[in-house]
Amino acid sequence: MSHLEVRNLSKRYGDFTALGDISLDIAEGEFVCFLGPSGCGKTTLLRAIAGLDPQSSGTIHQKGRDISALPPSKRDFGIVFQSYALFPNLTVVDNVGYGLVSRREGKAAVGRRVTELLTLVGLPDAGPKYPAQLSGGQQQRVALARALATSPGLLLLDEPLSALDARVRLRLRHEIKALQRTLGVTTIMVTHDQEEALTMADRIVVMNQGAIEQVGTPQEIYRRPATAFVADFVGSMNFLAGTLVAPDKVKVDGFTFDCTAQDGLAPGAKVALCIRPEDVRVRDLPTDIANRVAVEVAELDFVGAFCRATLKVQGTADVAMTADFSSNLIRDLGVELGRKLDVALPPDRLRVFAA
Numbered sequence: 001m002s003h004l005e006v007r008n009l010s011k012r013y014g015d016f017t018a019l020g021d022i023s024l025d026i027a028e029g030e031f032v033c034f035l036g037p038s039g040c041g042k043t044t045l046l047r048a049i050a051g052l053d054p055q056s057s058g059t060i061h062q063k064g065r066d067i068s069a070l071p072p073s074k075r076d077f078g079i080v081f082q083s084y085a086l087f088p089n090l091t092v093v094d095n096v097g098y099g100l101v102s103r104r105e106g107k108a109a110v111g112r113r114v115t116e117l118l119t120l121v122g123l124p125d126a127g128p129k130y131p132a133q134l135s136g137g138q139q140q141r142v143a144l145a146r147a148l149a150t151s152p153g154l155l156l157l158d159e160p161l162s163a164l165d166a167r168v169r170l171r172l173r174h175e176i177k178a179l180q181r182t183l184g185v186t187t188i189m190v191t192h193d194q195e196e197a198l199t200m201a202d203r204i205v206v207m208n209q210g211a212i213e214q215v216g217t218p219q220e221i222y223r224r225p226a227t228a229f230v231a232d233f234v235g236s237m238n239f240l241a242g243t244l245v246a247p248d249k250v251k252v253d254g255f256t257f258d259c260t261a262q263d264g265l266a267p268g269a270k271v272a273l274c275i276r277p278e279d280v281r282v283r284d285l286p287t288d289i290a291n292r293v294a295v296e297v298a299e300l301d302f303v304g305a306f307c308r309a310t311l312k313v314q315g316t317a318d319v320a321m322t323a324d325f326s327s328n329l330i331r332d333l334g335v336e337l338g339r340k341l342d343v344a345l346p347p348d349r350l351r352v353f354a355a
């Protein structure tokens, strides 16, 4: 069942269209990430859903109820901002209990709920403290507890981790995901961090210039990017400029590569042939393997867990791609600058996009 239905939503600021005709369904209990570069409209979409910045046109239904014209106070959500936005003059207990007190809940019930929430976010003893006495990660946990206090049907997270340092961010990623799973609360998180989206989301909505490029599970988005933008924005990708010469063949500077049949593109179309660096096959190539090319190692970058090599394709003017080599492979194959070797581009790992 859908928790949220967004239909034909647009947001204009004067002549500028920040969101153009967005439609999206979010299922009950789902964790969805809005992912995209700065300015793509993800915060605008989140704020429209909250009613903080109403849409110019279009509708939003929550659990079948039309909330399109309701003020934030009449909508059912809790929200966490990047900047924590805690009340500095209130203790943690009063921050977390704020929404419940506004609802005129009894003192004992508020006390019990606040204790429960602070335990849930791992801060059972922080109650008497003020926000300034807490670290950034602790403040964000308090903000999370405050957002969940009234047991909202929808949790909205606006870049909640981006102000935190890397280690805290990593830990909170797991904690928020675990909490969301335990509570089963429908959650939307805005992020520009692809790793965050890939690790946390059930589904990712990739946005670009006020429009949705693709909606899919992290695996779908990574493995089968629907557009060149998604292929480029999520993960690393090689783009080789070529021409489609048959439904399942792309010619790149004299080499013809087999790929899966391309329905939407006519032969003769200028295309980009794409492959991820980790999908370039670099060892144990059978003699009859498809898409074998001779390459020369032109650059070798140590990235920690592996080395990323830039490979110049022999017999071409300037066709090059990157490929990943584990340290074992580097040793076994004797990979070094100038080394010549054969690699293969598995047809099922190739993606083709109109150029």
Ligand code: ATP
Binding pocket: 013, 016, 018, 036, 037, 038, 039, 040, 041, 042, 043, 044, 045, 192
């Ligand atoms: P970021 O990650 O940088 O926050 P975003 O994807 O969340 O980016 P939005 O904040 O949604 O982007 O903004 C989308 C576009 O709308 C941007 O080009 C922004 O400049 C524009 N915009 C946002 N708010 C306003 C406003 N109040 N008036 C005019 N333009 C606005």
